[in-house]
Amino acid sequence: xxxxxxxNLTKSYPDFTLDNLNLTLPGGCILGLIGENGAGKSTxxxxxxxxxxxxxxxxxxxxxxxxxxxxxIKEEVGVVLDEAGIPECLTVAQVxxxxxxxxxxxxxAEYSRLIRKLGLPDKKPFKDFSRGMKMxxxxxxxxSHHSRLLILxxxxxxxxxxxxxxVVEMFSEFTRDENHSVxxxxxxxxxxxxxxxxxxxxxxxxxxxxxxKDRLLEEYGLLHCTAEELKQLPAEAVRYxxxxxxxxxxxVRRSAVPDGLHVSPISIEELxxxxxxxxx
Amino acid sequence: MKGLLLKDWYMMRKYCRYYLVLAIGFLIxxxxxxxxxxxxxxxxxFCGMVPVNLLAYDERSRWLQYSGTLPYTRAQIVSxxxxxxxxxxxxxxxxxGIAQGIRMGMDSGYQSTDVLVILLLLLIASTVTSSVTLxxxxxxxxxxGRAAYYVMIGLICGISTLMTGLFREPLRMEIxxxxxxxxxxxxxxxxxxxxxxxxxxxxxxxEL
Numbered sequence: 001x002x003x004x005x006x007x008n009l010t011k012s013y014p015d016f017t018l019d020n021l022n023l024t025l026p027g028g029c030i031l032g033l034i035g036e037n038g039a040g041k042s043t044x045x046x047x048x049x050x051x052x053x054x055x056x057x058x059x060x061x062x063x064x065x066x067x068x069x070x071x072x073i074k075e076e077v078g079v080v081l082d083e084a085g086i087p088e089c090l091t092v093a094q095v096x097x098x099x100x101x102x103x104x105x106x107x108x109a110e111y112s113r114l115i116r117k118l119g120l121p122d123k124k125p126f127k128d129f130s131r132g133m134k135m136x137x138x139x140x141x142x143x144s145h146h147s148r149l150l151i152l153x154x155x156x157x158x159x160x161x162x163x164x165x166x167v168v169e170m171f172s173e174f175t176r177d178e179n180h181s182v183x184x185x186x187x188x189x190x191x192x193x194x195x196x197x198x199x200x201x202x203x204x205x206x207x208x209x210x211x212x213k214d215r216l217l218e219e220y221g222l223l224h225c226t227a228e229e230l231k232q233l234p235a236e237a238v239r240y241x242x243x244x245x246x247x248x249x250x251x252v253r254r255s256a257v258p259d260g261l262h263v264s265p266i267s268i269e270e271l272x273x274x275x276x277x278x279x280x
Numbered sequence: 281m282k283g284l285l286l287k288d289w290y291m292m293r294k295y296c297r298y299y300l301v302l303a304i305g306f307l308i309x310x311x312x313x314x315x316x317x318x319x320x321x322x323x324x325x326f327c328g329m330v331p332v333n334l335l336a337y338d339e340r341s342r343w344l345q346y347s348g349t350l351p352y353t354r355a356q357i358v359s360x361x362x363x364x365x366x367x368x369x370x371x372x373x374x375x376x377g378i379a380q381g382i383r384m385g386m387d388s389g390y391q392s393t394d395v396l397v398i399l400l401l402l403l404i405a406s407t408v409t410s411s412v413t414l415x416x417x418x419x420x421x422x423x424x425g426r427a428a429y430y431v432m433i434g435l436i437c438g439i440s441t442l443m444t445g446l447f448r449e450p451l452r453m454e455i456x457x458x459x460x461x462x463x464x465x466x467x468x469x470x471x472x473x474x475x476x477x478x479x480x481x482x483x484x485x486x487e488l
Contacts, residue, residue: 051348051488074351085346087287087337089294098290102283102350126341151349 001063003027003149003181004048009057011047018043018205021057025198028178030171032192032213033185034272035202041185042082044202045153048183049079062148075104078142082154084134088127092120092137103145111144118166131158139167143174150174152184156191164188168195189269199268203276213268220271221263223250233257240274251275284352284360287343288334292364295337296330303327303372307379311386320376320398321405327372328406331365332413336422348488358418358479362472365414369406373399393458400461404468411468411475419482 004025011018018040025031035041046052048059050067059066061073086095092115100106115122118136126134135155142150150171156164168191174180186192192199193213200210209216220239226247230238237256242249251274254263303323310319338344347357380395412432417425 046488049349051345053487071351071353074349077349079346079349081342081345081349083342083345085342085344087291087341087343090287090290094290098283098287100283101286102352104351 001027002060003029003062004031004183005058005060006044006048007058007060009044009047009059010055011043011052012055016040016043016205018047021207023200023207023210025181025183027181028175029197030175030182030184030195031198031200031210032189032196032268033183033200033202034187034189034192034268035185036187036276038204039202040205041187041202042153043205045081045151045183045185048151049074049077075145076148078145078147078150080135080138080142080150080152080155082157084126084138086126086134086137086141088125090126091124092122095126095137095141099141099144105146107144107146111140114140114143132160132163135159136163136167139170143170148179148181150180150182150184152182154186155184156186157188164191171195189267189272193268201272201275208275216268216271217265219253219255220266221252221254221257222266222270223252223257223261223263224248225250225261229261233261240278242274242277251278281352281356281360283350284347284356285363288360288364291334291337292330292368295333296368299323299326299330303375307375310379311383320380321402324369324372324376324402324406325409327368328365328409329413330368331361331410332417334364335361335414335417339422345488354484354486355480358483359476361414362476362479365407365410365472369403372406373402376402397458397461400465404464407468407472411471415475415478415482418479419486 002024004023006021006023009018009021016038021040021044023031023044033041033044043052047054048061048066050070062076064073066073090098096108096111096115099111100108115137118140120129120133120137120140126137129137135158139152139155142152152171156167159167171182171184172195175182182195184192184195196213198210199213199216201208223233224247227243230241230248230250233250233252234256237252238250239253240251251266251271252263257263303326306319306323313319338347344357377395377399380398384394413425413429416428416432419425420428
């Protein structure tokens with residue numbers, strides 16, 4: 001079963017439109033939603049969680065319509081927003097007690113284990129936490145009620161590299177269970193590159209692509225060559241060209257590049273930047 | 281729902297504990313200046329603002345967005361605030377009732393009807409403030425909600441002044457004062473219930 005299916009989703013604001021979005025997150029997988037600031041990542045996540053009203057389209061979470069089974073779905077979904085949203089005066093222990101009375105499947109032992117693992121102080125109020133500690137607490141809450149789907153909106157931004165690595169490892173561990181899935185949005189593409197099975201690129205409210213990460217990395221590559229060599233390439237091979245005084249750097253389809261030319265691997269970040277520039 | 285109430289209880293303990301100290305101080309002062317009802321009324325008035333203040337703290341910490349991701353309905357989120365309001369107002373009415381009972385006992389003997397009259401007046405005063413403010417806040421957010429509240433209060437004051445000018449002869453009502461108080465108290469509770477319902481309707485439509 002797919003963890004998440006979005007079909008023809010549209011939401012319009014006076015200055016922005018999320019336009020006819022189609023996404024699928026298969027069960028047991030991690031989908032990275034990549035986009036610049038203002039590309040529509042948070043709008044998509046808010047629509048999935050029924051925090052804002054869609055204009056049209058359907059959203060199915062764990063096989064159920066998101067608006068119709070709102071409360072039941074939220075029992076099975078762990079969410080981390082870019083601002084954790086936990087009241088400032090609450091301590092870790094108080095948050096645990098509040099959540100115990102919020103989620104039917106709340107696992108106190110798991111919460112304590114994660115709090116210890118993440119090294120969070122028990123008695124300090126939330127307002128005195130650093131950004132990293134705040135996100136860690138929100139992640140601990142999201143992972144302590146046997147959720148089947150994690151939805152993470154910019155959950156790793158603002159974290160230092162060591163904490164980011166720890167957190168990314170936790171998400172990876174979470175999806176070792178084939179019933180668990182993760183939708184994660186970020187503009188820090190390197191995190192998603194490590195973590196994701198699928199990537200979706202959003203640009204100005206439009207989906208540029210949604211593909212298996214490994215397939216994308218196999219399909220595309222970087223070609224460093226001279227302007228002359230570039231001219232000889234078949235048109236279908238080249239997606240985007242960046243020229244400089246010493247030659248050119250091109251994002252190419254590996255299968256269409258003639259033998260003999262060396263195509264280097266491309267990162268998801270480079271791929272995203274090239275595609276956004278191409279779209280402009 | 282229990283989780284929401286527990287969260288508000290923790291927040292009240294942190295942010296509103298001085299209200300209780302202040303309220304007790306005011307009630308003690310009411311023993312000293314028996315002609316002035318301000319010290320009796322004021323604690324109940326500011327207790328009516330407890331849910332409004334909690335909502336403001338929720339908005340500041342982005343709890344409203346986060347609670348939208350938790351397994352609560354919008355109606356439960358709204359109802360949490362109204363239940364907290366009922367709780368604080370009941371506690372304050374109870375304290376005021378005891379204080380006024382003691383005051384009257386010390387003064388000229390205990391008269392239950394007088395205490396009841398004061399409590400009914402307080403019930404009206406304490407429910408009306410939050411009843412009027414909360415729907416605006418649930419619809420427009422705390423800042424714009426407060427602004428709308430002040431505009432509305434200004435309009436009511438303006439209309440009242442205008443009406444007073446129009447009716448030069450005082451209105452005479454053939455109604456017993458006690459019955460009037462009971463009717464007003466019922467109206468106060470009715471307004472609270474209507475406000476509760478309106479807030480749910482508004483908050484269901486609000487985009488978080």
